[in-house]
Amino acid sequence: MVDYEPRVVKFHICDRPWLSLYNRNLILKTKATDEGEATSVFNGPSGDCLSDDVMYQIFARLSPSDLAACSRVCRRWNSLSFDPAHWKRICMETWPSGGNVETMKSVVSYGIYSVVSYIVRLFRVTITGGSWRRMFLERPHLRFDGVYISRHQYIRMGLTEGKYKQPVFLVTYFRFLRFYPDGICIVLTSAEKPTSAVKRLRRNWSPSANERDKATPCLGSYEFNEKTKQVTVISSVKQPKYPEMRDATVVYSLKLSSTCRGANDRLYVESHFSIHEGSDCPVFHSKDKQVKYYSFIAFRCFHERCARLFHEEDYIKAN
Incomplete structure (x- = not known):
């Protein structure tokens, strides 16, 4: 009878120090002072804890440059920032077509588009262009931000x-x-x-006393x-x-x-x-x-x- 010794398999575990940073408090850097680099610890939850409905309401209030910056954060924010509703709102605010701006904002907020005649032109351009975001990028316009x-x-x-x-x-x-x-x-x-x-x-x-x-x-x-x-x-x-x-x-x-x-x-x-x-x-x-x-x-x-x-x-x- 032959006795076989059990074979021992050794695994080499690579050290990955960045894994210890997951699910930790967010460290935000503030402006540097004369004493050195100052940091402040943020103990609140990150953006992953917010639902899609809450993130949608936040993105609906962002400017085009801020919305584009949010799309580079992660894959989830990228999909939320490409929502056509956000770029539809931006296009209607950028091209009011000579109408009253306050009326345009009220129409956009309530979603009543059929009663406004000058909205039809925006739909035609959007259908031919492919998307509201493509319309905003390719159609020449002055920037207001x-x-x-x-x-x-x-x-x-x-x-x-x-x-x-x-x-x-x-x-x-x-x-x-x-x-x-x-x-x-x-x-x-x-x-x-x-x-x-x-x-x-x-x-x-209006000028103050120091700005006259x-x-x-x-x-x-x-x-x-x-x-x-x-x-x-x-x-x-x-x-x-x-x-x-x-x-x-x-x-x-x-x-x-x-x-x-x-x-x-x-x-x-x-x-x-x-x-x-x-x-x-x-x-x-x-x-x-x-x-x-x-x-x-x-x-x-x-x-x-x-x-x-x-x-x-x-x-x-x-x-």
Whole structure:
């Protein structure tokens, strides 16, 4: 009789430290301080604990950029963000077709589409395009969830007495354009930083005691042609802090473009002129060769984008 020893099989278990992070408290990083990197622990439940109905109501209140960002989180959020109802709401808010915006919002909220005549055109475009999301990406439109900003720079020679070398200053100022769905446009020209000047780009903005010496945003109107992608902005120029300033009307001729599919984040300047009242030469044409386009910056990442696009240049000293 032959005795057989039992065969021992050894398994090598690989160390996977990331498995210990599952089902743990979420650690959110806050802004860094001088002492070091600060962190805060969030003990609440994650998004996986919420039902699809709750997530649907949350996604129904997001902007297009936020909805696209949520689609990159996980597979579940991606399927929820591609719901046609969300993009249907976004398309109806983007193209009100000249109707009342408040009426459009009430119609969208109650789902009564057959009684509105200008909704039929949206359905035709959607059927030919394939989906509401594809319509929003491929159909040219101005963006309302941010501001179009253009930076202007020129060199100014300084004056000094008793010195051979004169300083050279680099003067920088910005032009802002904010569009609304009902054809209203806010125009602002200011030398402040974009992060400070964007707070005044509102319809109901009124200067406080500390803001009376700052530039006042001008309220104008715009027209957009989808076939040619031409944008015409007409705005009046009047600053209350300059009572002797002549009344004028500024006209911008712009062309919409995109850096990627559906971005609509560039406005190229084709012409820019002003009409002054009570002058021998009422029209002054102005086209700066350095100004090539307006860049769009969304509100959700305004500070980060401004820090990358616009650097601080105080002045340049002559050698």
